Amino acid sequence: MVEDGTLSIRVNGAHRRVRAGMSVADLARELTLEPGRVAVERNREIVPRSTLAEVPIEEGDDYEIVTFVGGG
């Protein structure tokens, strides 16, 4: 954590700064995503949807947040 109380993380390949103390569900909401419509991978491990609100964001975390799009 840096002194301003924020954490440095990556979300879908892009750097992002978030305030400390957030859960993964909080992150999804901050991104205006409905936690129920996405899947989240944290440091290459799936975060089960049922635990999104319990998993804290930590410095250096790398997130992939995906959803369904059109495809063949």
Place this chain on the structure above:
Amino acid sequence: MADSWSVAGRTFTSRLIVGTGKYKSFEENAAAVAASGAEIVTVAVRRVNISDPGQPLLTDFIDPKAITYLPNTAGCFTAEEAIRTLRLAREAGGWELVKLEVLGEAKTLYPDMRETLRATETLAGEGFKPMVYCVDDPIAAKQLEEAGAVAIMPLGAPIGSGLGIQNRVTIRLIVEGAGVPVLVDAGVGTASDASVAMELGCDGVLMNTAIAEAKDPVMMARAMKLAVESGRLAYLAGRMGQRRYADPSSPLAGLI
């Protein structure tokens, strides 16, 4: 008797599975799905758009409660990438029925069967029900089935080519040897191609570009629905034998 088919314990009436890529709009896509009568659509798994999160989503137009979403692994070139994608898909959707495709090269989008087989084994071990895109090779098809594939989906021709079924003999051999449903996946260009697949005894057909790139996708979706149904009926009816010469349909007796 209603003609239905089952995969991984789920029963469907429509034998047409359609993709949801390449459409001009979500509205057109949804209208084409409705016209096709499909009960299953394939979908891709991709990063959410964080920079513009207000964009409409596929799920706003095609209701996953009404239509079964079949997540795919399009764009994956290794077993690991495909498995990772489907683990995420299972978390996003909550279902085990998935479409596995592991591609060998971008030019032909031909499947890499070594990686496909490896991914099938791993996925089946994790409780997934993989419907597997594969080469039109009866031996590979049996190996996939042994590895845990719940459906075998050989290509009729390269993905997006619209060339139609290039090798009817191998598709038929796969159908005869399979203990799980066989669906032609990829290569269908027009309605008669879909009928051919069904006349060969396939359980279904999966297509995307043939509908999405038609001048009128909604009309083509309906054409495909009818083609799959008529091909299936023709298969069940049992076609006539083929002859090398003519055989008159009107009686010769009583000719004036």
